[in-house]
Amino acid sequence: MNLTILKIGGSVITEKGSVSVAKKDEIDRISQEIAAFKKEVNLPIILVHGAGSFGHPQAIEHMSKGFNANGIYLTHTSVKSLNSMVVDSLNKSGLNALPVHPLSSCLLENGNIVEFQTAQIKLMLERDIVPVLHGDVVMDRVLGAAVLSGDRIVPYLAAVSAASGIGAGSNVDGVLDNKGEVMKKITPQSFVDMKKDIMGAKAPDVTGGMLGKVSELVELSKKGISSRVFNAAKKNIVSKFLYGEDVGTLITDK
Template identity: 55%
Template sequence: MDKNNITILKIGGSVITDKSADDGAARVDEIKRIASEIAGFDGKLIIVHGAGSFGHPQVKRFDLTGKFDHTGSIITHMSVRKLNTMVVEALNSAGVNALPVHPMACTVSNNSRIESMFLEQIKKMLENDFVPVLHGDMVMDSELGTSVLSGDQIVPYLAIQMKASRIGIGSAEEGVLDNKGEVIPNISNENFEIIKEYLGGSANTDVTGGMLGKVLELLNLSEQSSSTSYIFNAGNSGNISDFLKGKNIGTAISGVKI
């Protein structure tokens, strides 16, 4: 595998936390298992993880998608940081040279969309064989004061800026499912309108748009970069290591050149 190619792996908050909990409940065994699967990979890797019950309930409690709140912003950021520390520590215990990168410290959004992100330290980390670990977070926002930044938005932004060659979205589903519960193998602009009606929000508290939000971000990414992303079940043992080994699993999302 070419070590100059960058892989981005997103680990859903619903996989590493109990998303139905009212406050941060981590799935410690899952975090350890995922860390051990990642440890076998020797290419350049950026990890982004969701906030799950360390972010979504807090955002809802303080109504942070609708208004600016100092206390809510701080509590939510400190909560997602806690989860990030657990993920980074598990990765290091498994032999991965992981370092935390908190979006609150390097990102400014405008009306909840990334306006700028300082990427120099991420580039240097990759050059020196570290694995940067980002996460869903509260960030400063030039219009709103602060806003929620989802891992689902961080992934395509980084993929474009860092020219990533492979993108994996490890969710709690086998992929994107149709109305019969079957995995849809490929999604592109050509079949999106049909598939859109199958895509609801998330089963638990999700302030970032659930599966539909993920697919829209990744379709947009594919149009801008001609890359393909894979949505697969990170809760199934072996899927993350299979993805990192180059296997195409779950649902592939790619744009169609018009």
């Protein structure tokens, strides 16, 4: 089916140092890049976005001390409002896009995905609709509830859907080495040595920042599914990724 799964980081579409501040112009710009691609090529795309300043501050405040039902509500409501902005923007760009909330479609066990309803996502793709998922707080059999990051949703969906293009758009040009240069390629083997050069995010991020992202994608590469990390905060890079160009860092098994 040539499915692409595109993740857009919370660092790209929100002001990460603030609380619940969206970068609406950036959301619109990325929507237009996706819409232009779909208009020309019309391949199925699943979009997953991070929570950024919608969700992370709420999760830190209300969920770090254990189960808190009101904290789930506040965190989910916040990230849902960001999701609505993204879905609205995509529809205004001429695409058909619909929200899919992990709180309503996933189940965790100690933070790991044990159930994920994907039948509705498949039907949306068949009907030329872009499903838009997001990092969310999700019910957990052991912990009560836990944060499920967009960075974990992407490899899960990639593995169950045989996606062919996996991309994580962040606010850096790729995964940087200890000199600050973009690494062209990371393999499970090279990751062992350069792991120490990758850190979390500077801004409040409960999901592991760049290290969490790359770790997930390295695990995915071991299943034979390659991915890219690139800069979605720069104009046209999302577009280049969608068209299959060599952007950012390639994460692959060899």
